Amino acid sequence: xxxxxxxxxxxxxPVSVPMARPLGxxxxxxxxxxxxxxxxxxxxxxxxxxxxxxxxxxxxxAVARILDAAFEVIADxxxxxxxxxxxxxxxxxxxxxxxxxxxxLAGIDVACWDALAIAAGVPLAVFLGSAPKSIRAYNxxxxxxxxxxxxxxxxxxxxxxxxxxxxxxxGRPTLEADLAAIRAVRRRVPDEIKIMADFNQALTLAEARxxxxxxxxxxxxxxxxxxxxxxxxxxxxLVRELNTPIQIGExxxxxxxxxxxxxxxxxxxxxxxxxxxxxxxxxxxxxxxxATAGIEISSHLFPxxxxxxxxxxxxxxxxxxxxxxxxxxxxxLQIVDGCGRIGDTPGTGVVWxxxxxxxxxxx
Numbered sequence: 001x002x003x004x005x006x007x008x009x010x011x012x013x014p015v016s017v018p019m020a021r022p023l024g025x026x027x028x029x030x031x032x033x034x035x036x037x038x039x040x041x042x043x044x045x046x047x048x049x050x051x052x053x054x055x056x057x058x059x060x061x062a063v064a065r066i067l068d069a070a071f072e073v074i075a076d077x078x079x080x081x082x083x084x085x086x087x088x089x090x091x092x093x094x095x096x097x098x099x100x101x102x103x104x105l106a107g108i109d110v111a112c113w114d115a116l117a118i119a120a121g122v123p124l125a126v127f128l129g130s131a132p133k134s135i136r137a138y139n140x141x142x143x144x145x146x147x148x149x150x151x152x153x154x155x156x157x158x159x160x161x162x163x164x165x166x167x168x169x170x171g172r173p174t175l176e177a178d179l180a181a182i183r184a185v186r187r188r189v190p191d192e193i194k195i196m197a198d199f200n201q202a203l204t205l206a207e208a209r210x211x212x213x214x215x216x217x218x219x220x221x222x223x224x225x226x227x228x229x230x231x232x233x234x235x236x237x238l239v240r241e242l243n244t245p246i247q248i249g250e251x252x253x254x255x256x257x258x259x260x261x262x263x264x265x266x267x268x269x270x271x272x273x274x275x276x277x278x279x280x281x282x283x284x285x286x287x288x289x290x291a292t293a294g295i296e297i298s299s300h301l302f303p304x305x306x307x308x309x310x311x312x313x314x315x316x317x318x319x320x321x322x323x324x325x326x327x328x329x330x331x332x333l334q335i336v337d338g339c340g341r342i343g344d345t346p347g348t349g350v351v352w353x354x355x356x357x358x359x360x361x362x363x
Contacts, residue, residue: 003119005042005079010071010108013037014060014362017327021154024144026171026202033324034362036060037352038067040111042079048115049350050107051325052275053301059100060362066104074108081112081281098253102276109279110305110348118347124280124305125342128312134339135307137319138165138196145172148184155185155195162338165194165221165318171202175211182218196247198224205234212242222247222269230257232264245269250300254278255285262293269317273300280309287313304333305348307340328356 015035022031034054041047054060073091074084085105092101117127125132139158143151143166151168158166168185170178185195197220203211208226222245227234229251239246245268252258252272261267272286290297296317299306303321310316319340326332330351334341343349
């Protein structure tokens with residue numbers, strides 16, 4: 001039986017956390033991770049936690065204002081994620097549950113599920129019907145748009161902790177530069193290491209045809225978001241033409257977008273993002289779609305909570321591991337033999353390192 005909790009307050013704290021490895025993509029280079037930390041306090045004394053990755057330094061303050069407005073709507077309500085989600089969707093209907101509104105509501109959803117699992121005394125994975133387990137992960141830190149030799153050096157370093165898969169970014173000014181980086185990394189790491197590649201939507205469809213055909217024989221595990229994320233017909237064309245699997249999904253704005261992508265056969269693999277798919281509730285809906293279609297799904301960012309939802313996903317594929325929140329967590333997710341390990345800690349295991357939060361807090 002689900003624990004009975006009631007919403008007493010929602011607190012948010014903006015931080016800017018230095019990244020151990022800057023992330024250079026075709027869109028921009030990120031050196032500090034702007035995060036918004038969320039504490040959902042309950043009348044019963046349990047606190048559920050979540051954090052959002054806000055991409056730009058100006059975004060946390062805007063999301064915090066949405067959280068304040070949302071709290072006014074659900075104050076004293078029972079912590080029941082589906083009901084809270086429906087209530088807030090109605091409240092924000094005229095502006096639309098998109099962008100920063102969707103981010104805020106996803107953060108509330110994750111915090112609600114965390115609180116319920118903590119009150120039940122079990123890890124979120126167990127609360128969702130799975131068991132504590134290890135989830136295979138790929139190292140997604142670094143490997144941005146750097147020179148080929150530097151990419152090879154960094155790829156080698158990323159294999160620490162037993163990783164057998166890494167992700168590099170593509171979308172350099174020329175195809176030749178991308179090919180040089182791929183080949184440098186491939187030569188440096190053992191043959192059994194899987195290399196994922198992400199264009200971050202850098203290409204037009206015509207350029208994607210040219211570049212993806214050229215790299216199709218380079219042994220990549222997948223090619224991610226070569227074109228605009230919602231160009232499902234273009235993505236489907238690449239799926240048909242290439243041997244290398246196409247991966248999309250981090251920009252799905254709710255399960256409905258994923259359903260449309262599945263209907264269009266827009267990708268071989270998919271990777272919903274917790275703060276865009278709708279939190280744990282949205283993830284469960286997306287996981288059901290994936291199971292019905294027989295599509296393997298991976299996570300995008302938020303490895304701490306994502307490990308738990310993947311554990312309860314029948315077509316679970318890969319956990320994307322980034323360490324961006326690790327400096328402000330009391331107990332960061334442990335990687336053992338290349339897998340994210342879910343222990344016995346109740347909830348998602350996300351607890352703040354208060355000293356680090358104070359140090360990196362945005363004013």
